[in-house]
Amino acid sequence: MSGWIIGVGVGPGDPELLTLKGLRIIRQADVLAFPAPLEGPSFARSIVASHLDDTRIELPIRMPMQADRFPVQAVYDRAVTEIGAHLEAGRGVAVLCQGDPFLYGSFLYLFARLSADWPVEVVPGVSSLTACAAAAGSALAARNDVLSVMPAPLADGDLEARLSACDSAALVKVGRHFSRVRSLLLRLGLGDCARLVVHAGLPDERVLPLDGVDPGEVPYFSTILLHKRGRAWL
Amino acid sequence: MSGWIIGVGVGPGDPELLTLKGLRIIRQADVLAFPAPLEGPSFARSIVASHLDDTRIELPIRMPMQADRFPVQAVYDRAVTEIGAHLEAGRGVAVLCQGDPFLYGSFLYLFARLSADWPVEVVPGVSSLTACAAAAGSALAARNDVLSVMPAPLADGDLEARLSACDSAALVKVGRHFSRVRSLLLRLGLGDCARLVVHAGLPDERVLPLDGVDPGEVPYFSTILLHKRGRAWL
Structure with missing residues (x-):
């Protein structure tokens, strides 16, 4: 018997957005590894929890959940030793x-x-991008559109250059950058064609025009979707 | 009883990349509509065929499958009348x-x-983008990368401007544009960090370096993935 390792995309949060293949691989696995905070439950595990019993070895990869900080590499070194x-x-x-x-x-x-x-x-999964578009009822890209996916933590100048080179955009990891990014989008005349999507596909999903958002209440995993043609994609 | 309509993303082609939610909605539906060529089977329907029996009304939306041509609008007008x-x-x-x-x-x-x-x-689905990345064993975006998704039929100047404003790119709908796009990528010094992915997730899936491709053999639904840092994403 030889070991195997498969990364399984479990989708953005709605347990029903798991794929049939993802479910099969999870059921076949002897060991489940997943990211987790230093204390408390793992979000990735919670997505598939209804399919789990106690027959698998569980290997939480615990690390500080610090928005905007790239993770401590020693955590991954240790996880790789255990997985190996x-x-x-x-x-x-x-x-x-x-x-x-x-x-x-x-x-x-x-x-x-x-x-x-x-x-x-x-095993590829449903990304938060397509889940956000579904929540917003809005095309990510139509016809020959160029879609650009960019992290909100980038500096204004970088965001502006990249926004000028696309037809539609998804700004990910918005969190505490919301106020700054909203100001930028308003200055570029893109405020009206943009919306904030929070927790797409989850029970507390929200889709908000930018002027309806309290900047203090924007989670890290929020996305701003915009299409320069507004809803006239076609 | 009131009618309902739901668009279901069935994924890029591997029947196992259907989501649990997609499967549930398909089973609950009275009517299945799907794009189809003027004659012969529908690819979208073939993805979910193993879950179908004869109890549903099937509504193929038949149209000429012309690569690079946007579809005849009258076909959709007629389909909307039937669906309505x-x-x-x-x-x-x-x-x-x-x-x-x-x-x-x-x-x-x-x-x-x-x-x-x-x-x-x-209902969002697994996109061909993430399926291509899984096939290629290659990151679409890491850390604070900007990912740009662009249709290969765009003119060289447009592609060049957009390629300069991203860290990684997916060029979709490659087909007969392969030769021209390959020349452009070579001129921009991006040839070595790019690969062509054909039929991701299907039995005849192929991932090829650009110089290993016969331009006459590139299907419309092919994707070039490139990351400017090569495989040194992190």
Whole structure:
């Protein structure tokens, strides 16, 4: 019996947005690894919790959840050692990844380390981008549109240059950058065609025009969607 | 009983990349609508075929499949009339959409017409973007990368400007534009960090360096992925 490791995109939060393949891999795994805060439950695990019983080894990868800080690399070094031991022992390991593993996923830190020694597969997931678009009832891209996905923590000048080179945009990781980004979008005349999407697909999902947002209440995992043609995509 | 209509992203082609929610909606629907060529089977329907029996009304939206041509609007006008009649009769209608409905989906043509009169919901799907990244074992975006998604049919000057304003890119709808786009990428020094992904997630999936591609053999639904840092994303 030989070990295997697969990164599984579990989607943006709605447990029903898990794929059939993701569910099969999770059920087949001997070990489930997932990101988790230093204390308390893991969001990625909670998405698939209804499919779990007590028959799997669970390996939470605990780290401080600091918005805007890239994670402590020693955490991943340690996780890779633990996962490697399971693989050597012939176990199948599924790594749960919120959204999609290859789109801003912390899974990339594991993948970069493990793929040197093991074949690491990935099951793609529903990304928060398409979930936000579904929540907003709004096209990410139509016809020959250029869609640009950019992190809100970037400096204003960078955001402005990239916003000028696209037809539609998704600004991710908005959080405490909301006020600054809103000011920028208003200055560029893009405020009216933009909306903030919070917790897409979850029971507390909200889609708000920018002027209806309290900047103190914007979670890290929020996204601003904008299309320069407004709702006249076609 | 009142009618309902939901656009369902069925993923890029692997039947297992359907979501649990997509499967539930398809099973609950009285009517399945899906794009189809003038003759022969529908690719979107084939993705979910194993879940279907003969109990649903099937409504193929048949149109000429012409690469690079935007579809004949009269086809959608007619489809909307048919779908509207089912909704008026109190039936639930699921519209099958390859990939995600709001990312270059032909569903947008139906959505634009129907959403004026009916609440149209969307179930997001796994997009071809994340499926291509999984096939290539390659990050779409890491850390604070800007990812730009652009259709290959755009003119060289437009592509060049947009490629200069991102860290990573996905060029979609490559098809007969391959030779021209490859030349452009080579001229920009981006050839080595780019790969062509064909039929991601399907049995005949291929991931090829650009110099290993026969330009006469590139299907319309092919994608070039590139990351300017190569595989040194982190």
